[in-house]
Amino acid sequence: MKYLGHIFSHLRKDLRLEWRSKDAINGMLFFALLVVVVFAIAFDPTGFPSTTRQISGGILWVALLFASVTALNQSWTRELRNQVLEAHRMSPAPASALFLGKALANLLFVLVVEAVLAPIFVVFFNLHVLGNAWLFALILPLGTWAIVVNGTFFAALGLRTRNRELLLPLILLPVSLPALLMMVQASTGVLTGDLDLIQIRTWITQLAGYDIIYTTVCILLFETVLNAE
Amino acid sequence: MTWHTFFDFSTMASRHLVFVYTGVWLLQGGYLAWIAWNWRKAKSLSPRD
Amino acid sequence: MSRSSTVRNAAWLWFIATIAVLVVGFRQAIFLVPTEETMGNLQRIFYYHLPHAILGLIFPYVNVVASLAFLYWRRRDPLKALTADALAVASAEVTVLYVGICLASGMLWGKPAWGIWWAWDARLTTELLLWLLYVSYLLLRRFSPTGQTGTLAAVLSVFAAIDVPIVYMSIQWWRTQHPAPVFGPNGGGVDPRFYPAIFWNIAGWLMWGTFVMLFRFALERRRQLAEQDAALLAIEASLETPQ
Numbered sequence: 001m002k003y004l005g006h007i008f009s010h011l012r013k014d015l016r017l018e019w020r021s022k023d024a025i026n027g028m029l030f031f032a033l034l035v036v037v038v039f040a041i042a043f044d045p046t047g048f049p050s051t052t053r054q055i056s057g058g059i060l061w062v063a064l065l066f067a068s069v070t071a072l073n074q075s076w077t078r079e080l081r082n083q084v085l086e087a088h089r090m091s092p093a094p095a096s097a098l099f100l101g102k103a104l105a106n107l108l109f110v111l112v113v114e115a116v117l118a119p120i121f122v123v124f125f126n127l128h129v130l131g132n133a134w135l136f137a138l139i140l141p142l143g144t145w146a147i148v149v150n151g152t153f154f155a156a157l158g159l160r161t162r163n164r165e166l167l168l169p170l171i172l173l174p175v176s177l178p179a180l181l182m183m184v185q186a187s188t189g190v191l192t193g194d195l196d197l198i199q200i201r202t203w204i205t206q207l208a209g210y211d212i213i214y215t216t217v218c219i220l221l222f223e224t225v226l227n228a229e
Numbered sequence: 230m231t232w233h234t235f236f237d238f239s240t241m242a243s244r245h246l247v248f249v250y251t252g253v254w255l256l257q258g259g260y261l262a263w264i265a266w267n268w269r270k271a272k273s274l275s276p277r278d
Numbered sequence: 279m280s281r282s283s284t285v286r287n288a289a290w291l292w293f294i295a296t297i298a299v300l301v302v303g304f305r306q307a308i309f310l311v312p313t314e315e316t317m318g319n320l321q322r323i324f325y326y327h328l329p330h331a332i333l334g335l336i337f338p339y340v341n342v343v344a345s346l347a348f349l350y351w352r353r354r355d356p357l358k359a360l361t362a363d364a365l366a367v368a369s370a371e372v373t374v375l376y377v378g379i380c381l382a383s384g385m386l387w388g389k390p391a392w393g394i395w396w397a398w399d400a401r402l403t404t405e406l407l408l409w410l411l412y413v414s415y416l417l418l419r420r421f422s423p424t425g426q427t428g429t430l431a432a433v434l435s436v437f438a439a440i441d442v443p444i445v446y447m448s449i450q451w452w453r454t455q456h457p458a459p460v461f462g463p464n465g466g467g468v469d470p471r472f473y474p475a476i477f478w479n480i481a482g483w484l485m486w487g488t489f490v491m492l493f494r495f496a497l498e499r500r501r502q503l504a505e506q507d508a509a510l511l512a513i514e515a516s517l518e519t520p521q
Contacts, residue, residue, distance in 0.1 A: 242320040242390040
């Protein structure tokens, strides 16, 4: 229970810091909106309605992926000021609790962005969900966690590298590609109604498996990364 | 095949065959050369010997 | 020292043997083995493509094992860890080289044979993702601060190793659901007449890959030892400074 308590304190700390400045959420929201508009210019939803439905699953996740990457880096930079990171390292609390607290905070931020973005997306792309829209309640959190858990970990990995902002997408994207495939296939399956329930469920199960595997790996290896010197 | 037909550049297929073989030698040989060059450089870096 | 000259002699011997095997392989592939019926002489690309494809799937394992060894020895025996790190970087570079050559030769083969440079089928996509993973590994090594390189790279290597089966599975399932034309030779056996070329080239490129990886490993070790010597000299110099 103490472990959960640690996670909770880290989570509360990040939420409080974010609430005061609201930097990450505002930045992410506007960035995701801009990406959606860019894709609309690039692919013309009005001209090609059925193609739009085919690709909108992919566009949604690409927009969220890029928006998350912009916020993930600076989620760790607040730990660099005032030698907070050294304090974390010296504290007896397990390092993985720090990681999970921060990852959960990032998850909440991105979910807020998604909640705002989804209606805008439906409006801009004139989306009419042909499958079971309630499945999104499963796909969105699982997919977001897949991006956020690895993203938070790699942002910590690259914390003291030069070119930190450049490095994060370079190491995050290759590892996340299978998860991206799973989220996009599941989302497109629901949006177009092309895939039957069993196939969508398989993608969702694979995504859940990816989440479990990588959450475990991140928890086990975070201590090593925190004490990399 | 003969050397003559190997270096025939008239069709895309035969051109690509030559590209692959020479490309592989260049890339692999280039990597080996890079290692060898750095090997010589590293020798001069060592302060003791 | 007699030990290092033995190693040096063995290395030269291995290198000469490798070149000999590669020459035999080239001769087999281009001059001796019969031309294939459907694709003609273009099919001879296969004799360089296949060894690189197979070996490109083996070197990543060396990298993972070396990275795990590094993480294990990091606090227990730092000198052994350093050796493991040298092997990790050597095997990663050779992986990128071999997988890259596999992709490039495959593309050069595909264009005349099937009319397209690329297809997002299961095999090619998986291979490309493997290449991207190890390029990202090398980039992390380049960008990381000295002292942390080994640890950070080893961690990423573990992630990459876990990712490879996940990539394979998910992309297979994707292409089962949405079948696409398969790029490349479709299963089936290889005609026994082609065996000599395949055998000699696999042997030759395996010997070459091992040689190059160990040479790169030796280079990394030389750099590490030079760094250690320099650090030791700096410490000694600081001790001699009068108080």
